[in-house]
Amino acid sequence: MKRVPGPTDHVVVVGAGLSGLACALHLLGAGRRVTLVERDTGPGGRAGRARLGGYQVDTGPTVLTMPHLADEAFAAVGDSLHRRVELTALHPAYRACFADGSSLDVHTDGAAMEAEVRRFAGPAEAAGYRDLRQWLEKLYRAQMRRFIDANFDSPFQLLHPDLARLVALGGFGRLDGRIGRFLSDERLRRVFSFQALYAGVAPARALAAYAVIAYMDTVAGVWFPKGGMHALPRAMAEAAARAGADLRWSAEVSELERSAGRVRAVRLTSGERIPCDAVVLTCDLPAAYELLGRAPRRPVRLRHSPSAVILHAGTDRTWPHLTHHTISFGSAWKRTFRELTRTGELMSDPSLLITRPTTHDPALAPPRRHLHYVLAPCPNTTVGPTAASWQDLGPRYRDQLVGELERRGLDGFAASVEEELLVTPLDWTEQGHAAGTPFSVAHTFAQTGPFRPRNLVREVENVVLAGCGTTPGVGVPTVFVSGKLAAARVTGGVAPRPVRARPPVVAADGPRVPTPAGADDPA
Numbered sequence: 001m002k003r004v005p006g007p008t009d010h011v012v013v014v015g016a017g018l019s020g021l022a023c024a025l026h027l028l029g030a031g032r033r034v035t036l037v038e039r040d041t042g043p044g045g046r047a048g049r050a051r052l053g054g055y056q057v058d059t060g061p062t063v064l065t066m067p068h069l070a071d072e073a074f075a076a077v078g079d080s081l082h083r084r085v086e087l088t089a090l091h092p093a094y095r096a097c098f099a100d101g102s103s104l105d106v107h108t109d110g111a112a113m114e115a116e117v118r119r120f121a122g123p124a125e126a127a128g129y130r131d132l133r134q135w136l137e138k139l140y141r142a143q144m145r146r147f148i149d150a151n152f153d154s155p156f157q158l159l160h161p162d163l164a165r166l167v168a169l170g171g172f173g174r175l176d177g178r179i180g181r182f183l184s185d186e187r188l189r190r191v192f193s194f195q196a197l198y199a200g201v202a203p204a205r206a207l208a209a210y211a212v213i214a215y216m217d218t219v220a221g222v223w224f225p226k227g228g229m230h231a232l233p234r235a236m237a238e239a240a241a242r243a244g245a246d247l248r249w250s251a252e253v254s255e256l257e258r259s260a261g262r263v264r265a266v267r268l269t270s271g272e273r274i275p276c277d278a279v280v281l282t283c284d285l286p287a288a289y290e291l292l293g294r295a296p297r298r299p300v301r302l303r304h305s306p307s308a309v310i311l312h313a314g315t316d317r318t319w320p321h322l323t324h325h326t327i328s329f330g331s332a333w334k335r336t337f338r339e340l341t342r343t344g345e346l347m348s349d350p351s352l353l354i355t356r357p358t359t360h361d362p363a364l365a366p367p368r369r370h371l372h373y374v375l376a377p378c379p380n381t382t383v384g385p386t387a388a389s390w391q392d393l394g395p396r397y398r399d400q401l402v403g404e405l406e407r408r409g410l411d412g413f414a415a416s417v418e419e420e421l422l423v424t425p426l427d428w429t430e431q432g433h434a435a436g437t438p439f440s441v442a443h444t445f446a447q448t449g450p451f452r453p454r455n456l457v458r459e460v461e462n463v464v465l466a467g468c469g470t471t472p473g474v475g476v477p478t479v480f481v482s483g484k485l486a487a488a489r490v491t492g493g494v495a496p497r498p499v500r501a502r503p504p505v506v507a508a509d510g511p512r513v514p515t516p517a518g519a520d521d522p523a
Contacts, residue, residue, distance in 0.1 A: 002153050003492045004462045007277045009033060011490055012266045014253050014291075015282035017045020018476065019466040021236035022073040022483025023280050028243040029076030030491040035274055036237075036245055037266065039252035043237040045282070046438055047476075049230040052419035054366035055314035058228045059423070060438070062355040062373055063325065065216040066477040067223050070232060073480060077243035084235035086226040088360050093222035095323040097408070098187050099331040099349075103321070106191060108221045121185040132182035132192065135169065136215040142166045143212050147449055148472045151485050153456075171209035178208035190329055192218065194351070197377055198475055200305025200442030202337035207445065216477060224324060224360050256291050262462045278462040280486050285441065285453060285469040286434045292460060296453065300446060304380050305439035305474065306340040307425045309394070311374040311401055314419035318370040319410050324359040328352045328408055340377055344384035346397065350376050350404060369418070376401055381425050381436035390426035390436075398422050440468040448473070455486055464489045 009032065013024045016038035024034045040048070046060040064087075071081040081087075091112075092105035104120045107113040110133055118126035142165040170178050179192050193203040195213035225231040241247055251272075256279065257265040266274045281288040285302075289295040330336065330349035339345040355373040358365045365371045376397075381387045405413045425436030434440070441447050455470045457463040466486035468474040473482075 001151050001488070001493075002456060003488075004278050004464065004490050006262070006462065008462070008490050010035070010276050011278045011280060012037060012274055012276040013280045013282065014266070015045060015467070016040075016043040016233065016237060016247070016249075017282055017467065017479070018047055018070075018233060018236070019468070019479040019483040019486070020045065020280070020282035021233055021240060022070070022480045023282065023466050023486045024240045024245055024483075025073040025079075025236060025243065026076045026484050026487035027280075027490060028240060028245055029078075030487065032491065034240070034245045035248065035276070036240065037248045037251040037253060037268065037274070039250070041249050043233040043247075044230055045233070047229050047233050049228070050312070050421060052312065052314055052421055054369070055312075055371055055419050056228060056230075056364045057312045057371065057421060058230055058357065058373070059310075059312075059421075061229055061476050062353075062357065062375075063217070064223045064225060064229060064232070064476060066220055066480075069477050069480040070236075072484065073236065074239055077239055079239040079242070081232075081235070084239065085231050088224045088226065090222045090224055090324050090360075092323060093217065094191075094325045094327055095321075096187070096191050096327045096329065097321070098329050100187075102187065104187070104191065105323070106218055108219055110219075113218070117188065121188060125183060125185050125188060128182040128184070129188070132179070133219060135182065136211060136219055139166070139169050139171060139209065140212050140215045140219075142169060142171070143209060147209075148212070148478065149481050149485070151455065151471065151488060153450075166209060169208075171207065173208045174204060175206040175208045175210055176203040178211065179203075186333075187329075190333060191327075194327070194329075197306065197337075197340075198439070200303075200341070200439060200474070201444060202334075202341055204334060204337070206443075207448070210443065213475065216475075222325070224357070226361050228357055228361065228364055253291060256460075256463070258460065261460060263460060278464070278490050280464045280466055280490070282465075282467045282483075282486075284432050284434055284467070285465075287432050288465055288469075292457060292463065294459075296458065302434075302453070303442045303444055303447065304382060304435035304437050305442045306377050307380045307384075307428060307435070307437035307439070308423075309376045309378050309397060309401070309425075310423040311372075311376075311398060312421040312423070313372045313374065313413075313417045314365060315370050315372060315413070315416040316368075316418055317412065317416045318356060318358075318372070321409060322354060322356050322359075322372075324356060326354045326356075328354060340379055342383070344379040346378055346384070347376065350401075352376050352401075352404075354405075374401060374405065378425065381429060385425070387426045387429035387436050390424040394422055394424040394426065397424075439474050441474075443473055455482070456489060 048059040050057045094106040117129045196203045196206040254269045255267040332349035353375040429436040455465040
């Protein structure tokens with residue numbers, strides 16, 4: 001593995017999102033002095049926090065999977081995620097509601113899910129689910145250490161026995177076709193393939209290898225941190241400060257001072273100069289390339305994932321059919337992905353993610369109030385409406401979403417809203433996200449693994465990239481990995497995780513249960 005040559009005693013990490021914080025913790029654990037600079041007033045990045053009256057709103061991701069990857073960062077400095085954040089295991093992980101009025105609770109426990117599939121679609125589909133689950137587990141074991149949790153210096157690194165295993169598992173076929181080998185019920189197939197949207201590719205075009213995201217969602221477990229997802233970056237920043245990091249808030253980088261192929265100092269807009277031996281940039285790729293003065297040459301322009309419109313609503317009531325996470329599917333499926341990724345139209349029959357964090361943390365809202373997060377995927381600004389057009393389009397689309405929610409059983413939703421925040425591609429653009437999407441570069445084959453923008457920068461030998469635009473990609477689990485991989489480029493490797501008993505977490509139904517063991521320990 002290539003690493004940053006020369007001295008690396010003092011590292012400046014730019015950006016205090018999840019990848020930057022993970023990187024800082026791994027660097028601190030490896031004995032480096034770390035200065036973390038963040039343009040916002042506190043940690044979080046995409047996993048931010050907004051206050052709407054008495055409501056506390058997560059402005060970024062709401063689904064936490066694979067929390068042991070976050071715990072690796074805490075463990076690097078002798079700390080623990082579970083010591084700092086109370087996690088609740090969600091049972092069910094999701095509720096899937098379909099246009100025909102049927103619903104399915106998605107359990108991560110194999111026996112419970114098999115029973116639910118049998119109730120929902122019969123014994124043949126239950127047997128298919130059992131086989132699918134085994135395939136997902138094998139797929140994860142074939143990918144995690146070699147293709148996800150790995151720094152690539154060359155495509156030739158793919159030539160490994162795990163590649164043969166991945167080929168044998170059908171990982172280079174199409175996702176929807178592979179899921180269809182196990183399940184014939186079209187509704188069930190959606191439950192195990194909608195995750196392709198996280199990767200920015202329609203299931204009909206996505207590699208079957210991306211079913212690994214379905215493994216994370218439907219097998220490994222879904223968790224909720226008390227205090228909301230923003231509790232994670234807060235806790236990571238506290239652990240970094242305790243381990244000796246110099247945290248600088250409201251500190252925006254204006255320039256990287258370079259000489260002889262190295263960055264010698266980071267300059268802030270305040271005029272302060274921070275000398276350093278290495279730099280890790282976790283900002284969005286265009287911002288990182290602007291600081292570097294050039295973007296790497298690629299034969300084809302980068303393609304970005306679809307974007308999203310998010311309605312945060314503080315309400316005076318809720319609806320009993322909602323669980324913590326509810327996926328409301330429309331009738332359309334292939335047409336929906338075509339609209340999102342190719343024709344650039346707003347979904348004519350939308351599928352929505354509705355999250356109610358007050359299900360497990362009522363303190364996020366005033367007494368007897370509820371918080372709802374409604375995510376509607378939409379085209380990015382390259383293929384769909386421009387960022388500027390959302391100035392007028394946003395309020396109209398908000399009203400369409402509210403009407404759709406009421407048609408799908410959330411009667412009285414419009415009248416229940418006391419506080420709200422609408423986020424559109426215009427807002428993502430103003431935050432500096434390319435193509436108006438917070439989901440960064442899509443996971444097409446040409447933008448996956450060694451073909452994704454690399455985390456080492458040519459012509460500047462002591463700069464490393466981290467975040468969802470680089471290795472290994474988009475998603476909360478993968479940005480934790482990205483921070484670790486960036487740190488490894490600086491240090492030459494990461495010390496093995498200490499072996500310790502896994503601390504308990506609070507299960508959604510009350511009793512205390514252990515964190516799932518072995519989720520990242522493939523055979």
